[in-house]
Amino acid sequence: MLWVAILVPILIILPADGQFPLPDFEKTEITERQGVGSYRLPNDVIPIKYYLTLEPEFDTFGFDGIAEINLQVINETNTITLHSVELTLQNLTINCASPAEDYSNLTIEYSFLDLARQFLVITLSRNVAPGSECTLLILYEGILNQDSHGFYRAQYTDREGNVRWLAVTQFEPTYAREAFPCFDEPALKAEFEITIIRPNNYNSLSNSPIYISMPYMNNKRMDLFRVTPRMSTYLVAFVVSEFTSVSSGYQAVHGRPEFINESRGDFALSMGLQVLPAIENFLGIAYNSSLVKLDNVAIPDDYFSNGAMENWGLVTYRESSLFSKENVSTSAEKQGIGTIISHEYGHKWFGNLVSPLWWNYVWINEGFATYLQNYGASVAQPSWRLMERFALSTLQSAFSTDQLQNARPMTYDAETPDEINALFDRIAYNKAGSVIRMVEHFLTTPVFQRGLNRFLVNNSFSAATEYELWSALDEAVIEAGINLGRPLEEIMTTWTQQAGFPLVTILVAPVTRTVTVAQERFLLDNASYDSNETWIIPLNFVISSNPNFEDTAPILLLRENSQSITTFANVNPGEWIIANIQQTGYYRVNYDEENWGLIANYLNRDNFNNIHPSNRAQLIDDALVLARAGRLNYEVVFDLISYLNRETDYVPLNSFINNLAFLDRVLSASPNIALFREFTRNLLQAAFDYLTPYESNIDDHIDRLNRQQILTTLCNLNHEACLQSASNYLRTWQHISPDLQSAVYCGGLRNGGEEEWNYLYNLYTSSTTERLQRNRILNALSCTENSTLLQRVLDMAFSQSTEWRLLSNADRLRALTGLYTNSENGIDIALNMNFAQLFASFSTRNVNTILNGLSLRLTRGDRQDLFRQILQLQDSSSWDLHGNAFRNSLSNINQTNDWIANYQDAINNWLIERVTLPTTSSPTPTTTVSTSDTTVSPTTPAPPDNGSIDVRIMPLLLLCTLILLYT
Template sequence: MPGFELSDISTKYRQESTENLTPKSDKMYVSTAKAVIFVLLAVVLAVGVGIIVHFAGPGKTIECHCNYPSVGDSGTSAAIEQCKDWATDGNDEICSACPSAATTTHAPTTATVPEVTTTAPSKVTDVRLPTALEPLLYTVELQPHMYEGEPETFYFNGSVTIKLRCKTNANNITLHSNLLTITGEINVYAENDMINNLYKSHSFDHERQFLVVMTTQPLQANKNYTVEITHFRGPLNPDLAGLYLSTYIRDNKKIHIATTQMQPTDARKTFPCMDEPAIKAEFDVTLVRKSNMISISNSPIIQNETRGDGWVADKFQTTAKMSTYLLAFIICDFDYIVNTTKNNVTYRAYARPEAIDQAKYSLEIGVPILDYFEEYFGIPYPLPKQDMIALPDFAAGAMENWGLITYRETAMLYEPGVSSEGNKQRVAIVVSHELAHQWFGNLVTPSWWDDLWLNEGFASYVEYMGVDHYHPDWKMFDQFVVIDLQSVFDIDGLISSHPVYVPVAHPDEINEIFDRISYAKGASIIRMMRFFMGDTVFQKGLTRYLKKLAYDAAFHDDLWNALAEEAREQNHNFTNVKDIMDTWVLQMNYPVVTIKHDQTGRITVDQHRYLKDPNATDPKKYTSEFNYTWYIPFTYTTSKKPSFNVTSNDVVFLNRNTEPVTIIDVDIPAPGGTNWIIGNPKQYGYYRVNYETENWNALITQLRSNHMIIDPINRAQIINDAWSLAASGELDMKIALRTTEYLQNEREYVPWDAARTQLSFVGSMLVRNKLFGSFQKFMQNKTIEVFRDLTMNNTGATHLESYMRSTISSLACSYGIDECVNSAVALYKQWMDNNGTNPIDPGLKSTVYCIAVSAGGVEEWEFALNQYRTSNLAAEKQRLLSAMACTQHSWILSRYLEMAINPDEIRYQDSTTVIRYISGNTIGRSLAWDFFRENWDRLFEIHGDGVKALVGLIHSVTAALNSQFELRQLKSFMDSLDNLGSTVRAFEQALEKTQSNINWMKANVPVIESWLHEQGF
C-alpha cells in the first residue's frame, strides 16, 4: 500500500480501540468489586515496573524488545545500544529508542534535533536540519554492484567522511539518510585528534529522513570535527531517484549502468549528507567500477587505482563549493565527442555508442551558448569541464548537475533527416536551459526550495536568450508567448494555483512546486521585469547579483536589492523593484486590465483579479497581503499610429490600488469602426486585457481586413485573452468566436498556435456532444485553404514554416479533411511496403503516424509497435508511442494500457506518457480514466518520487471531464486514497478544472450552437 508506515497502524489501532470502548446500544457494565480488583492489579504492576527500573542500574543488562520496521537501515542494533545506554544512565524511558516510522534520539534539552511526534497521522513539516554545524568537505566513495545476479538484487556500497565546522555548541551531528543501511562503524573526531572517538550512538528519524549521531561530549563552537561512516549500503533500483539503475539493449543483451538524479531531496538516498540547497561544501569523490566501464562525475578524473577482481577506483578532482543536489555519479560504457569553448573549457557529449552520432547537434549548440552566457553575465564558467550525457532512463527532461548535465535522450539527441524541427528545438531549448542553470542555481543557489523559481524561472527565461543567440531566425521570443506565458495563464487562473514564492517543508511539498508556476510564470515575470527595467539595467543587475552571491545561497530580496542598486546607479525610472515585484511573487493569480474610452480622447484603466471561476472560494493556505492587486507596467498602441516595439520609456505603472487610472492623449476619439486600442503590446506584461465591446469589434474588423497591421504576438494575445475572458464570464462568447473568423488568412505560426489551443479545448468539450459535427465543419472551413496552400510537402521549409505546416496538417487531418487523411494513409502504407524505408517528412511524422493508425487496424498498429521496438532514436520512439494511442479499437488500447506498466515493454519513464496519449483519444478517454483509477497504487509505486510524471498524468486524464457524474467520480476517487504524496495540488486543480468545464458547458454550448448556425455550419 503506498505510503504505508508503522505509525498508520498504531493510529488505526488506537482508533479501533476507542471505538470498542465507546458505549453502544448493547451496554456492558463492570461491577464495583471487579473495578477495585482491576485498580489494585494496575497499582501492583506499576510498582513492579518501578522496582525493575530502579534496579536496572550500572552493570545491569537491559534487553529491548521492539518491533522494527523493515525499511533497510541499521537502526535496529543502534537503537538497542541506545536503549542500553539510557538504561545504564538511569533514564526512566527504557527502550524509547526503538525505531518506528519516526524515531528520534532521546537527547538532553540542549539537543539541536527537533522534537518528534510519532502519533500524529499528518506529515511532519519541521524537516529542516539543525544549524549548529556546516560541512566543509565530503570524501565520498561509491561502488555500484550491477554485474551479477538479477536487477532486483543490485546494490551499491560506499563510505563517507565529512569535515564539519561547529558554529554553535551541539551534542549531536544530524545528517540526512534515506533507505541506506549503515553496515560499518561511525566515528567522530575533533580536529587533529583521530584517536579519541567522540561517537556515542546513533538513531534514525525515518519520517524526517534524519540520521542522528550522538556524541560523548558537547561539540564546541568555532571548532572543526570529522564524522566518518566507514561502510553503508543502498539498493540500486530503477526508480529514477538518487543513485539508480538504468538499462538498455545492445545485441539482444541487457546493459546496466548506474546514474543519479539528486534534486530535490535524493542525495540522501546515495550517501549520508546535509541535503539542503543552502548547505554547500566541497566534495572529493571516488567511484569504483569494473574495468570495462567508465565513470563520470562533476569534476575531471585525477587518479586511477586498480583494485582486485577487475575493479578500478577513479578519484576525481575536488569540486567547487556546491549543493548536494547538484552532484552526479555515473558508471556506464558510453562513448563521447568533444569540443572546447573560447575560454578553454572542455565540453564533452556522452551517449550510448549506438547513438553517439546523434549528440553532434547538442554539442554544436552547447559550446556557443556557454560562450554567450559567459559574456552576457560577465562571469566566466568556473569549472574546467562541462559534460553532457543522454540517459536511456531519466524522470525529468534534464538536470543541471554542475559540470555533468544529465538528459533524457529525447532532450539531447537529434538525427538530421529523421528528427523533426520540433525535436531540434526541444534539444536546443533544454541544452540552453541547463547551461543557464550553471549560473542560476549552481553558482548562486536559492537558500531554500520556497524560492525554487530563482532556479527554474530564470533558466526557463534565459533558455530563450541562448537559443535566440544561436538561431535568431526561430523567433524564440515570439514563441515564448504561446509556449510559456499563455500556457501558464490557464493554470494560474485557478484558486488551486500558488504564489511563485511558496512556503514548503516536507519533501512532498517540495516536489509539488516543480510545476508550471515555478517555471513558466517565473520566466514570464522575469521577462516582464527585463522589459520595464530595460536591457542594460537588467543585464548589469543580474551580474551584480551573481557576483555578490557566488558560491552562496540567495533569497529573492537579494535579487531585488541588486537590481535596485543598479537602477539607482543608472538613474532609472523604476528603482522600487521590491515593491513592484513582491506583488507578482508573493501572491498567486494575475490581473485583468480593463480599458475604457471616453469621447475626449482619454482612456481609463483599472485592474481586477482574474479567476476562471469568479465565484470560487479562496483557499486558507494562501492569503494576499496585497488584496490581489498588482503594480502593473502598462503600455498601449492605437490604430492611428500602431507601434508595437514599446520600451521601458513607454511604461505607465498602474499602482497597487483599485482606483482607475486616467491616461490622456491616446490619439483616437473613440473605439469602433477602424479605431482601436491594444493594451500590452508584445504581451510583455503578465496580465490580460479587456475592452469595451466597440473596441473588440474594431479589432476583429482589423483582423478580417488586414491582420498584418497587428503584431503576430498581439494577434495571438487577442485570441487568447478573448477566449479566456469568455471562459470566466467577463466577455460574450460570440466575441471570442469572432476572433477566429480571419484564420483562413493567417500564415504565422504563433497566432495559429494560440488559436489551436483554444479551439482544441472546444473540440475536447464538444466531442461527445451533438454539436461536434457542426464544430467539425467549422474547423474544416478554417483550415482547408491554409492546408491546400502549405500542402504536406515540407521540402525546403524554414524552421517556423515547418512548425506551421505541422500545426495545420494536424488540425486538417484531425477534423477529417479527406485530402489530408488520404495523404497520411498513403504515406504510411508506402512506409509499410518499403521494408522500413521511411518516406515521411520528419515534420509531418506525428500527424501521419497517428492518422494512419487511427484509420487502420491491428496491422498498422503492430507495424508501429515493431518500429518502436527497433528504432535507435528516442524522439522517433516517442512519436510511435503517441501514434499507437490513436487506434480506434478499444481492445488494442486496453492491451496498450497494460503494456504501459510493464517495464519489459515500456520504460518506466514513459509509462505515464502512454496513458496520457490514450486519454487524448476519444475512444481511449474512458479507458484511460478507468485504468488510471484501477492502477493508482501501481503507478504511485513506480513514480512516487517522480512527481512530474504523476502530475502530468492527473492533468491529462482529467482534462476533458465535464459532467457532474465525472466530477463525483473524481471526488470519490480522491477520497478513497490514503496517500496523495506530492500530487495533492494536481488533484485540487483537477477538481477545479472539472467544475470549470461543467460551468463552461452550461454557459457556452448554447451560444456556440447559435453562432455555428448563424455561420451556416
C-alpha cells in the same frame, strides 16, 4: 564489503597531518526514532569539505562508501545533526581540534536516525566550542536500486542483446542523503573531493576532472577527482558506466557507445558549443572561472525521471532529451534538445554558482533557467524565433495554472521532502520565467544584464534570496539614472509573494475618450471573486493610429485598483487601443466591447499584420479565456478569431490551436458541432494552402512546426484534403519524414482501415523501429473508429497479450490516453474497461491522469451517467486510494455541464447565422464564413460533416502535460 580494501587507498588521499584516527571496525550502534519538530538542520555545525569514496558493485547492486566530512562549529553544542536515509551506517568516528580546547577524550556517546526527518543525530560526550574544527568519518553501505534517485542503477540492452548496467545519481532536491551522509540543504555549501572505485572495463565521471586514475585490486581502478568549487550537495553527481563520448574543447556528450558511434550526440554538442558563450556573454561571467569541464550524459529514458539535471560540470539527461538522429528526430524534438541544454547551462550561474538560500526560492533557479533556455538557444538558432514565442510557450502556459483558485505564490515555503518536491511546478518554471522576462522589458535589457551580473558576482559560491536579486537590479537601475519612484523590491514582491496575476481592464469613455485602467486578480472559475490584491504593473499600450509594437518599455506603473490615464485622452473615435506590447507583462487585458469590436474589425482587414504576432496570439488567448470565464461574450470573440481565415503565422495559429482543444471538447455533444468544425476548418484553410502538406527545401524551422500543427489539427477535424494527403503518404508504405509522421499516421488511420492499422502495428513491433518513431505510432494507433482495433489498443494498455508484457508504464499510459483522446468510439471502450484492473495495473498518479483525461471527454449525458455509476460501484479501498481523482473527475463533468448551460447557445446562434455546411454533391467551394467585415471562400472544399458527434481535436495541452518533464 571489503572495508580493508577501501581503507588502504583512503590513507593515501586523507591529509597526512596525523589527525585522523584509523576507523574502529566495530559496528557503531545506531538506534531509530520518529522525531518531531522542524525539518531544518540546526546549523550549529556546518560542513566545510567532504572527502567521499564510493564503490558501486554491479554483481550485487550495492555500494560501499566512506564519507569524511570536515566541520566547523558555529555555536556551542554536543550534537551534530545531518541527513542520512536508506544507508546502512557501519561506523562513526569524530575527531575535533581547537587551540583553546582539549578534545582528546571526545567520543560519540550515542547516535540515532530520525526516520521522519531523515536526520542522523550524533551526540558527543561533551560540548564543542565555536570555532572548533571537527572531522566526522562515516563508513556505510547502500543499495543501487532502480528508483531513479539517490545513487541508483540504470540499464540498457546493447546491439548484441546483452544487458549493460550503469550507476548514476539524481540528488535534487533531497536525495544526496541517499548516497552519502551530508548536510543536505542548498545553502550549506562545501568543497567535495570524490574518489570512485570501479571495474576496469567501466569508466567514471564526476563534477570535476579526474587527476589520478590508479590500479586497484580485483581488476578495478580507482579514479580520484579534483576538488570541486564550493557547492550545494544537490549538485554533486557521479556516473559509472561503459559509455563513450564525443567532445570539443572542454565540453563532451557521453552515452552508450553505439549511439555515440552513430553521431547521435553531435547535434547536442554543437548546440552546447554555441549556447555556452551566448550565456557567458549575456551574464558577463565565464563558465570556466569555476569549473574546467562540462560533461553531458544521456541516461536511458526509463531510468531518468526528469528531462535533465544541471549537476555542476556533469549534466545528466534522459536519452531522448539529448540524442538525435537524422531522419528520426523531428524539428520539435531537436528544438527540445537545444532548449534543454540551454536551460541546464543557464543553471551553471543560476543554481550552481548562486544557489537559493532555501527551496522557497527555487523559482530563482528555474525561472532564470527558463528565461535563458530561450535566450541561449535563440542565439544559437535565430530561426527558431524562441524569444518571440516566449509568451506563447511560457507565459500563456503559466496563466493556465496561475488562473486557478488554488495557485500558489512564486515564493512559497516548504519543509518536508514531499513539500519541496512539489515546488518544481509550472509556477517555478513558467511563471517565474515570465516574470523575469517582464523585468527585462520593464528595466530594459542593458540594465537587466548589469543587475544580473552584479547579483551573480556578489553572491558567487554562496546562496541568496529574492531580496539580493532585487537589490542588485535596483543598483543597476539607479546607476542608469532611472527613477522607479520606489524600491524595485516593493514592486516585484507584489508578483512573487502573491498568488495569481492581474486582469487589467481598459475602458475608453465613449464621448470624452478618456481611458481608465483597472486591475483585479483574474480567476478562471470564479468571476464573483472579491479581489483585494493589487500588483504594481508595468503597463504600456499601442493605439491604431501609431501601431508601434517594438518599444516594450512601460508607459506607467499601475499601482492602484483603478486609475485614469489622461495621456491617452486622444484615442479618437474609431481608434483601438491594445495594451501589453508583445505580451511582455504578466497580465491579461480586457476592454470594453466597442474596443474589442474595433480590434476585430482591424484584424479582419488586410493590414492585420501591423499588429505584432505576439499580440495577435495574446488577443486570441485573452479573448477565448475571458469568454470561458464569463468576462466577454463569445460572439465578440468569434468575430475576432474569424480573422484567422487569412492567418499563416505560427505564433497566433498556435495560440488558437491551444485553445481549440477546450472548445471542441465542450461543444462535442452540441447539435451544431458540425458547424463549429466547418468554421474551424475554414479558419485554418489559408494556413493549409500556404504550407501545403508537402515539405520543401526552402522550409525553415517554423514552417515545419507550423505544418505539423496545421496538418494534425485539420486531419483531426476530418479536413478532406488533409486526410487524403495523409492516406497518400501512408499508403506508399515507405519511410515518412519525421515532421510529418504524427499527422500522417493519425490522419492515415482515420481515413483508412485495417490494412493501414496492421502496417503501423507491424512497424511498431519491429525491432529496427526507433523509440521516438514507436512513440508516434503508439499515439496514433487509436486514431480509428474501428472498435476491434481500438480493443487491441486497450489490450496493449493492459498488456494482456503476451507480446505486450514488456511494454513500459509510460507506453501503457500512452496507449490508454490515446484511446479516449483520439477516437469517439475509444471513449466507450475506455468507459467499458475493467476499472479494478486499471487501479491494479497503473500507479495512483497515472490513474489520476487517466480519470482526469477521460472525464474531460464526457460531454454526453449517457456517458456521464455511466461514469458516475462506475465510480459509485467502487469499493471503499479504491475510494481511499483514488478518492481525490474520483472527485476531480466528477467536478470536471460538472464544469463541462456548467459551461454548456451558460455558453453553448450563444455560440450555436453565431454559427447558425454565419456558417453553412457544404452540400455533399457539390465539388465546388460552397462554404462561407462571414463576419461583420469579411466574407471568405475557402479554396478547397471541406468534406461534409455528417453531424454525428465526432470529437477529433487532440488536446495538445493535455498531451504536453503528460510529457511535461521538469528539469
